[in-house]
Amino acid sequence: MSRPALLPLYINGRFEEEGQRFDNISPVDGRLLNQAVEADAAQVARAVQAASDALQGPWGRYSVPERAALLHKVADGIQARFDDFVAAEVADTGRPLHLARTLDLPRAIANFRTFADLAVAQVDDCCETPQADGGLLFNYTVRKPLGVVAVIAPWNLPLLLLTWKLGPALAMGNTVVCKPSEETPSSAALLAEVMYNAGVPAGVFNLVHGFGPGSAGEFLTRAPQISAVSFTGESRTGSAIMKAVADGVKDISFELGGKNAAVVFADADFDAAVAGVARSSFFNTGQVCLCTERVYVERPIFDRFVAALKARAEGLKLGYPDEDGVDLGPLVSRQHREKVLSYFALAREEGAVVITGGETPQFGDARDQGAYVRPTIWTGLPDHARCVREEIFGPVCHIAPFDDEEEVLRRVNDSPYGLACALWTQRLDRAHRLARRVQVGIVWVNAWYARDLRTPFGGSKLSGLGREGGRHSLDFYSEISNVCVKL
Ligand SMILES: NC(=O)c1ccc[n+]([C@@H]2O[C@H](COP(=O)([O-])OP(=O)(O)OC[C@H]3O[C@@H](n4cnc5c(N)ncnc54)[C@H](O)[C@@H]3O)[C@@H](O)[C@H]2O)c1
Ligand SMILES: O=C/C=C/C=C(\O)C(=O)O
Numbered sequence: 067m068s069r070p071a072l073l074p075l076y077i078n079g080r081f082e083e084e085g086q087r088f089d090n091i092s093p094v095d096g097r098l099l100n101q102a103v104e105a106d107a108a109q110v111a112r113a114v115q116a117a118s119d120a121l122q123g124p125w126g127r128y129s130v131p132e133r134a135a136l137l138h139k140v141a142d143g144i145q146a147r148f149d150d151f152v153a154a155e156v157a158d159t160g161r162p163l164h165l166a167r168t169l170d171l172p173r174a175i176a177n178f179r180t181f182a183d184l185a186v187a188q189v190d191d192c193c194e195t196p197q198a199d200g201g202l203l204f205n206y207t208v209r210k211p212l213g214v215v216a217v218i219a220p221w222n223l224p225l226l227l228l229t230w231k232l233g234p235a236l237a238m239g240n241t242v243v244c245k246p247s248e249e250t251p252s253s254a255a256l257l258a259e260v261m262y263n264a265g266v267p268a269g270v271f272n273l274v275h276g277f278g279p280g281s282a283g284e285f286l287t288r289a290p291q292i293s294a295v296s297f298t299g300e301s302r303t304g305s306a307i308m309k310a311v312a313d314g315v316k317d318i319s320f321e322l323g324g325k326n327a328a329v330v331f332a333d334a335d336f337d338a339a340v341a342g343v344a345r346s347s348f349f350n351t352g353q354v355c356l357c358t359e360r361v362y363v364e365r366p367i368f369d370r371f372v373a374a375l376k377a378r379a380e381g382l383k384l385g386y387p388d389e390d391g392v393d394l395g396p397l398v399s400r401q402h403r404e405k406v407l408s409y410f411a412l413a414r415e416e417g418a419v420v421i422t423g424g425e426t427p428q429f430g431d432a433r434d435q436g437a438y439v440r441p442t443i444w445t446g447l448p449d450h451a452r453c454v455r456e457e458i459f460g461p462v463c464h465i466a467p468f469d470d471e472e473e474v475l476r477r478v479n480d481s482p483y484g485l486a487c488a489l490w491t492q493r494l495d496r497a498h499r500l501a502r503r504v505q506v507g508i509v510w511v512n513a514w515y516a517r518d519l520r521t522p523f524g525g526s527k528l529s530g531l532g533r534e535g536g537r538h539s540l541d542f543y544s545e546i547s548n549v550c551v552k553l
Pocket of ligand 2: 223227354355517523
């Protein structure tokens with residue numbers, strides 16, 4: 067049997083194949099896709115040192131427009147290999163081809179182009195302060211790179227979320243060491259090839275594959291020369307990383323877990339709300355941090371809404387990524403499916419009414435070796451049920467009735483998470499009033515996952531620390547100083 071393809075590390079402008087290997091398994095049918103090199107502590111240390119050295123090299127002398135031009139070249143390189151990246155993302159995640167083509171790739175390209183352009187357009191503050199002696203103080207802001215940024219990404223939107231951090235980090239003159247998820251290493255490996263071919267100076271972009279604790283992820287966060295960690299992943303991992311960087315007082319940007327709510331009022335556009343909640347609950351097989359897992363529906367339309375969402379869920383097509391009309395792929399791995407299935411079992415123990423789903427489909431073909439689950443809807447659980455409080459990260463939601471604004475606001479806010487919320491109502495006065503009182507970072511009204519990359523993105527409570535997007539990213543990835551001149 068031919069040896070599986072190997073995804074190398076990329077350190078200081080060189081591809082490295084030396085090291086222990088780990089398997090990358092297809093969530094569609096369980097076959098071996100390729101292997102990746104697991105970076106050991108020495109390789110991670112060399113990557114961080116290369117990134118640190120590169121700050122003093124040519125990259126440190128690039129102007130903002132020169133950095134922006136290079137990031138546009140990287141975006142051009144991704145565009146030129148669009149189909150290769152789509153194939154890599156689809157192979158690793160099992161997502162429908164159309165999803166990778168319409169979301170993951172366009173956003174990866176936009177993440178570089180947007181922050182290249184925002185960096186060039188960025189204008190900083192200055193001010194004059196008259197002095198009692200008739201003199202003047204002239205203050206102005208100077209923006210410098212933070213230094214070496216550790217970028218650690220999750221598996222659910224692998225390229226989108228890696229480049230969401232890379233774009234601004236590089237635009238602001240930092241150097242980076244990236245650690246993609248062990249579940250989805252392929253597109254990051256392609257990105258290293260694009261960086262190399264675009265002429266990104268050696269050491270500016272480094273890629274290490276591996277796992278978290280006791281592996282590349284932890285080695286990276288504990289490296290003394292890193293100046294900041296930009297992390298997207300589970301809240302408990304965020305806590306672990308926070309501990310790892312605490313002694314060094316490093317800058318951190320955390321985009322963490324969620325248990326997001328959708329609120330549907332009786333006056334909402336019913337069909338739009340059903341379609342919107344079906345999308346926010348089952349999109350990417352429920353594997354988006356912004357996905358809805360708690361639905362609150364005003365009592366007069368509750369039964370009708372449950373029936374309509376059931377019909378939507380049962381109409382979703384589970385299939386191969388390239389199948390015509392496929393809506394949902396598998397979960398990212400058998401291991402993650404075990405976690406989701408454990409909540410399917412827990413829900414029954416907690417007394418849920420299973421409206422639809424709650425099991426694995428039987429295809430009778432290779433997909434039975436994959437990680438598919440059926441889209442699932444529950445009702446009847448109390449607000450304190452674990453299935454209503456804990457992030458499941460699968461195609462599942464619980465629907466509960468409510469009677470008034472104050473009640474539903476209290477229940478929506480009664481969560482350890484605070485990432486996103488979708489409000490469905492045609493009374494925009496109510497929407498604006500509630501949007502200010504919901505304890506989340508992102509509120510959509512009559513929409514979901516509609517994005518403008520200039521807006522602040524992030525969560526409160528266990529859902530994260532800091533905001534990225536637009537100037538928020540430029541600020542996080544900059545060391546900002548003030549210069550005060552007496553005139
Ligand atoms: N808020 C957001 O924008 C956002 C976006 C996507 C995913 N997420 C969250 O991510 C989670 C799913 O992704 P996941 O399963 O890959 O998360 P995860 O926390 O298990 O892993 C994320 C990354 O962190 C690495 N890692 C794990 N432990 C580490 C440690 N101790 N030190 C350093 N690195 C470590 C992993 O190898 C992986 O690359 C969900 O909770 C989801 O809500 C949040
Ligand atoms: O799974 C979480 C998705 C996060 C999405 C973004 O960070 C984005 O759209 O920029």
